[in-house]
Amino acid sequence: MASARAESVFGFQLCLDENRMLQVLHVDDEKSFLESAKQILKMKGNFEVETSTSVDEALERIREKSFDVIISDYRMPEKDGLEFLRELRKNGYRIPFIIFTGKGREEVAIKALNLGADQYISKMGDVETVYGELSHAIKKAAKIRQEEKALHESEEKYRTLVEQSLQGVVAIQDFSIVFANQAFSNISGYTIQELHNLNPYEVKAMVHPGDQPLVWSRFKDRLNGKQVSSHYEFRVVRKDGTIRWLEMSATRIIYQGRPAVQGTFVDITERKEMEEALRDSEEKFRLAFENAKDAIFWADPRSGLIINCNKAAEVLLERSKAEIIGKHQTHLHPTEKVKTYASMFKKHIRQNGVVDDEADVIAKSGEIKHVHITASVTQLGGKPVIQGIFRDMTTRRLREKVAHREQMTFVELFRRNPEAAAYVDVNFRIVDVNPRFEQLFGHCLNQIRGKLINDVVVPDEKIAEAEMLDKESAKGYVYHDTVRKTKTGALIPVSISAAPITIEGQLVGHVALYKDISDRTKAEQQLIAAQKHFEALFDLMVDPVTVVDKKGKILEVSQKVEEMTGFKKKELIGKNFLRIPIVTKKSKATMLKNLAKRMMGEKLVPYEIEVLTKGGQKLPYEINAAKIKFKGQPADLVVFRDISERKKMEEKLRVVGRLTRHDVRNKLSTILGNTYLIKNDFSDHNKISEYLEYIESAVDQTKEIFEFARDYERLGIEEQTYLDLGKTFEEASSLLPNLEGVKITNECHGLKLLADSLLRQFFYNLIDNSLKHGGKISEIRFFFERGKDELRIVYSDDGVGIPKNEKKKIFLEGYGKGTGYGLYLIRKICDVYGWSIQETNRFNKGAQFTIAIPSMNSHLQENFKFN
Numbered sequence: 001m002a003s004a005r006a007e008s009v010f011g012f013q014l015c016l017d018e019n020r021m022l023q024v025l026h027v028d029d030e031k032s033f034l035e036s037a038k039q040i041l042k043m044k045g046n047f048e049v050e051t052s053t054s055v056d057e058a059l060e061r062i063r064e065k066s067f068d069v070i071i072s073d074y075r076m077p078e079k080d081g082l083e084f085l086r087e088l089r090k091n092g093y094r095i096p097f098i099i100f101t102g103k104g105r106e107e108v109a110i111k112a113l114n115l116g117a118d119q120y121i122s123k124m125g126d127v128e129t130v131y132g133e134l135s136h137a138i139k140k141a142a143k144i145r146q147e148e149k150a151l152h153e154s155e156e157k158y159r160t161l162v163e164q165s166l167q168g169v170v171a172i173q174d175f176s177i178v179f180a181n182q183a184f185s186n187i188s189g190y191t192i193q194e195l196h197n198l199n200p201y202e203v204k205a206m207v208h209p210g211d212q213p214l215v216w217s218r219f220k221d222r223l224n225g226k227q228v229s230s231h232y233e234f235r236v237v238r239k240d241g242t243i244r245w246l247e248m249s250a251t252r253i254i255y256q257g258r259p260a261v262q263g264t265f266v267d268i269t270e271r272k273e274m275e276e277a278l279r280d281s282e283e284k285f286r287l288a289f290e291n292a293k294d295a296i297f298w299a300d301p302r303s304g305l306i307i308n309c310n311k312a313a314e315v316l317l318e319r320s321k322a323e324i325i326g327k328h329q330t331h332l333h334p335t336e337k338v339k340t341y342a343s344m345f346k347k348h349i350r351q352n353g354v355v356d357d358e359a360d361v362i363a364k365s366g367e368i369k370h371v372h373i374t375a376s377v378t379q380l381g382g383k384p385v386i387q388g389i390f391r392d393m394t395t396r397r398l399r400e401k402v403a404h405r406e407q408m409t410f411v412e413l414f415r416r417n418p419e420a421a422a423y424v425d426v427n428f429r430i431v432d433v434n435p436r437f438e439q440l441f442g443h444c445l446n447q448i449r450g451k452l453i454n455d456v457v458v459p460d461e462k463i464a465e466a467e468m469l470d471k472e473s474a475k476g477y478v479y480h481d482t483v484r485k486t487k488t489g490a491l492i493p494v495s496i497s498a499a500p501i502t503i504e505g506q507l508v509g510h511v512a513l514y515k516d517i518s519d520r521t522k523a524e525q526q527l528i529a530a531q532k533h534f535e536a537l538f539d540l541m542v543d544p545v546t547v548v549d550k551k552g553k554i555l556e557v558s559q560k561v562e563e564m565t566g567f568k569k570k571e572l573i574g575k576n577f578l579r580i581p582i583v584t585k586k587s588k589a590t591m592l593k594n595l596a597k598r599m600m601g602e603k604l605v606p607y608e609i610e611v612l613t614k615g616g617q618k619l620p621y622e623i624n625a626a627k628i629k630f631k632g633q634p635a636d637l638v639v640f641r642d643i644s645e646r647k648k649m650e651e652k653l654r655v656v657g658r659l660t661r662h663d664v665r666n667k668l669s670t671i672l673g674n675t676y677l678i679k680n681d682f683s684d685h686n687k688i689s690e691y692l693e694y695i696e697s698a699v700d701q702t703k704e705i706f707e708f709a710r711d712y713e714r715l716g717i718e719e720q721t722y723l724d725l726g727k728t729f730e731e732a733s734s735l736l737p738n739l740e741g742v743k744i745t746n747e748c749h750g751l752k753l754l755a756d757s758l759l760r761q762f763f764y765n766l767i768d769n770s771l772k773h774g775g776k777i778s779e780i781r782f783f784f785e786r787g788k789d790e791l792r793i794v795y796s797d798d799g800v801g802i803p804k805n806e807k808k809k810i811f812l813e814g815y816g817k818g819t820g821y822g823l824y825l826i827r828k829i830c831d832v833y834g835w836s837i838q839e840t841n842r843f844n845k846g847a848q849f850t851i852a853i854p855s856m857n858s859h860l861q862e863n864f865k866f867n
Helices: 031-044 055-064 081-090 106-114 127-164 182-188 192-197 200-205 212-223 269-290 311-317 335-350 394-416 435-441 453-457 460-475 518-540 559-565 585-599 644-681 686-713 725-734 758-773 822-833
Strands: 004-009 012-017 022-027 047-052 069-072 097-101 119-122 168-173 176-180 231-237 243-255 258-267 295-299 306-309 355-362 368-380 383-392 420-424 430-433 478-485 491-503 506-516 545-549 554-557 607-612 618-630 633-642 721-724 743-746 751-755 779-786 790-797 836-839 848-854 864-866
Touching (some): 069 081, 069 127, 081 097, 097 106, 119 127, 182 192, 182 258, 212 231, 212 258, 243 269, 295 311, 311 383, 335 355, 383 394, 460 478, 545 618, 585 618, 618 644, 725 751, 725 758, 758 790, 822 836
Parallel strands (some): 022 047, 022 069
Antiparallel strands (some): 168 176, 295 383, 545 554, 618 633, 721 751, 751 864, 779 790
16 A cells, blocks of 8 residues: 655645546647557556647646646747746746657757756657656656655745744635634634635635725736735734734745745734824824914903904804804803803802803804813903903813823833833833733742842843943943843843933933844854855865855855866955956956846856966866855855866867768769769650759758758857848848849848847848749848837848748748748747747738847847947
8 A cells, every 4th residue: 555645734734645646748749649648658657648739738738727747748849848848947837847759869858957857758669668667757756746845835834933923924825815824813803714714705805995906916916926015004804894904024935836925914903003193193282282372252241242352262162253242151152051151150240259160162163162261350441341261171181181092002012012121210220011021031020120120130240231231221222132031040132122211301211122032043053053064065066166246356165166276265265356367358257247247136047168277278167156145245156067078079069060061062062963964864865854853952952951050050159249230131132143133122221230140141041032932023122110129120022922821830940842941040040149030921912021129138238239
């Protein structure tokens, strides 16, 4: 019975069962081969095989369904197996990939394995052997991938739980919650099981309707790999319907082989409420300040009519003087209290006393305002009047409420602070501590109130340090990492933040926060251990390795660098590689340019340089480098790969290719010569002449194939320079002797393209294609159009054109009436240059080829210039 191993990942059980049905996608452009292979694989194991005849179709399948293993042919139309693999890896798919092809070339196998293929298997050979090897490779790759996947997800869970355990954490995939921790359960009000059972609609509804467009649009963008802000605030609707404010930090992860979004949440509702309360408090304070003046009324003591009032009275009652004067003083008060206030004033007036009391007034808006009234009978113009001074108590009462709330807020913040906090007086004696302080140090407030803080938590050996911090905190804010002792005498690494508290410029005490940094200290120790481990691995690297800073100064080299160059470490470390004869002048320029690009975050492919030994010998090496953090600073990790043997082999292949073409051309010339002789001797024999013409045609095509091979070998070898486009086109047309009667319009003078000598061959093939397949050609036009971010070069003729169903096929290898390599080579040249080409005219309107050239190439160089 097959064994199975299970690991808990984000609360789920992932089982590795060797007997389960493996989902396999087989990609090959041969339908009949796919069917036979599918049947054989089903006989060989528990495989459910789906098939695709193209890379694009396969990519669509992968987006719709998960597969355990992909099997792909190498040579296919449009996109080959290596392009398929490269696109998968680029998009983050780590599905095991097996190249299954009849092509037995070693360089293809090496490229496939370097790109991340798991196996390279040849179709050729005994069927039993081939499919036995293939089925074994499928099972092995799937098992390894499952184990890697389980380990990765287990490590991810461990990291998340350790680093985010005090915050809410949730992972969402396809709008379903696949993981949530207890902290998020507390925030949302749902149990963890309920969260897992929510459908996508319910998950979306957890976000407040006003915030849903922001949250879910960013979720989709992040899931698709776009760069969006990772920190933002939004409102969540809890299970009971209450609203809470959350601050979220989000990141894209791969969960069980597919993209997901992981969010870390902090409940900031109280902070939001405090911010709102603070805004209210400031507004009320402003209003209180603006209305600080007292309202004054004069009234006739006999009639009770108001005879005058000041501006503050207008503000108090929200009425103009015209609306106030002439009204009875009882109109100032609410109707239900008029009698009470009227009898109170009559009593004081009879006793010739002073009213000093509080009352309510009503404004024009109907608002009841509470005021303090000071009223007395005074003489005005020899006549008695009642003067009432109304001090608006509403603002003061509001201020009292706000002050009380602020005091309660400070107390609440102090008590609820997640870090240990102590409030001490000017002599550093303990006045108050929060619950976290009691928890961290083990002391109860009742036991330590009034004691010196240093006597309670400072170890004997740190007393001098603590007294120095006391002096500094009296001057201002203090921050310091140290250790403090608990009630049991145990030492805890803490980060201390202390500041003085002053009221109206008078020092009244200090507040100190103690942050437990045990985890950080442990992490720093682990980092030091990891650094030592890195240094040990660094010197064990098979290839030479060096680390340089962003300016090129050598920070570290491995032992292999000494062996490679003959220079000792002490001769290299601390020196700038530009000032040491360690590489050629040309290589230094290339390395410096690429170093700058990597420091700006650009990822580069490996490139070749020439290393100079201490003895002056030049050695070919390939560099692969990456930006890293070295001792806390950005640096470049450079790995050198010796390519001497590869260079020798490439040169040998070029020589063999040249000699082979030379010898075969000679043989072909011999065949043509003898064919010519036979045709002369048997000129009256039509059948023989016809056969000989077939031979001549085949020889001509063979020559063209050799010319193609020669040009194809040169792709990407030459260094590119800026070539005059109009002049290059003229040179290409001059090589074709049969252009008589054809009008050529060349409108590309003054434009330069970044290319090599194959550019002339490019246009030669276009013109030759028109002459061979365009029928009767009378005009060829060559011009360009400028776009926003690209340049379009247009080549057209007035021939028969190309049928719609052939427009995409004409660039395929071997397609067409001749050798089928003319337009194929054109497309390959475009690929090397980073251009694209397509036939854009209508049939029977002539042929038209449009070449699109982006403004910048992959090395951030300009692709074209104008004189």
